[in-house]
Amino acid sequence: MQQYFVSGKAEHFVTIKDEASIKHMFSVMRLQDNDKAVLVFDDRVKRLARVSDRLTHTFEILEELPDNAELPVDVTIASGFLKGDKLEFLVQKTSELGVHTIWGFPADYSVVKWAGTKLAKKTDKLNKIAQGAAEQSKRNRIPTVKLFEKTTDFLSSLSGFDRIFIAYEEAAKAGENSTLARELALLSKGCKILFIFGPEGGISPSELAVLESYGGLKVGLGPRIMRAETAPLFALSSVAYVFELMP
Template identity: 40%
Template sequence: MQRYFIQEMIDEDTVTVSGDDFHHMTRVMRMETGDRFYGVVNTKTALIEIDDILEQTLRGRIVDWVDETKELPIQVSIANGLPKGDKLEWVIQKGTELGAHAFIPFMATRSIVKWDAKKAAKKTERLRKIAKEAAEQSHRTVIPQIDDPVTFNRLLQLAEDYDHKLVAYEEEAKQGESLRLVETLKEIKQGEKLLIVFGPEGGLDEKEIEGLIAQGFRTCSLGPRILRTETAPMYALSAISYQLELVR
């Protein structure tokens, strides 16, 4: 059954849908009066039945509330040094499916891609749309937060709000480090916030690593192999899900 994030409510039992979601429901899915869908209302899922379809909006009635747990037990934010091409779109789509709570693109020293202010707004809008669609597809109850790319110094400031902070560092993998990610996941408690930083294609330079360590980050490896910038976040999120959702 289709799932949509509900932005408008007439009262506590009645919702309205417009814009792209309305178009998808009526033109793509060809829904009609009496059809039902899942709607996420303020992070809670409801079974909704369509009562009326107008020219630009439809109105639905909440039939029942659905008791479900879809989110990771901790809030994981992924900070990515801006990569080339559509790699960031891939990270956000798949990272959303794997449960990431937020994505923080940042301008790393070795980032080849540079976003100017005009491009940033349009690209961020597209990334948010990708996250919304991925959240609906994976039946999540939260759409990850995505901000415009930040500077490295701004990333360090944002890091102050997190309970646990890791940076994936390929030199640790080369030296055989294998415990810090595991140790962090054993220490972390439900509801806490974890920030993991990943470099762009060329990795993070030594000054960036030093700055992160000074801010309380722990360097870690993601296994013995060197992963691409778009693969590493998926590895980390999968490990987090395994440790916190399947093992515990």
């Protein structure tokens, strides 16, 4: 069954006003009168709804649903700016895997640089990708996407986390493979976790020193060296295994 995120509060009858949502629901997906869909409002509760009038884009709310597809911990993925469409891929896949927030920042080894209007357009595009992925994977919320223009602004946002993990390639090369598993086992549901990843060239030694001064803990992600857009997926999957799959 199709699922859509709708801004505002749930009423017995809800009229969709967002033009992009209207186009997707009634032109692309061709919803008809009496068709059912799941709507998720600002309270992040899923509700079964029926199209009562497709011409006015109105739904009738039938019942609340108990489904909750969110990870029991809040995971923020911070990645250095990536080349090409890799950041789009990263946002889509981490949204499917349950990420809470996605950050991009200008790392020392980042080849691309975004600023001003270009940065705003990129952020808007990524937020739309996050929404589509969250709808497809039946999430209860849309991940937040934020791109930092300045490294100083990124660093000033590193407070408030229960753990900060720095995915460091040199740690993996040195055979470090237990820190992440050990630290995740010490955490409890409801905690806030930040993973920091470098761009294609990784995290520079000077960046590592700064991030460690903010409480970051460098970790390896197993014996294989992964691409910049793959490593965050591994990290999120590890978190999901610890908090959702382990008996």
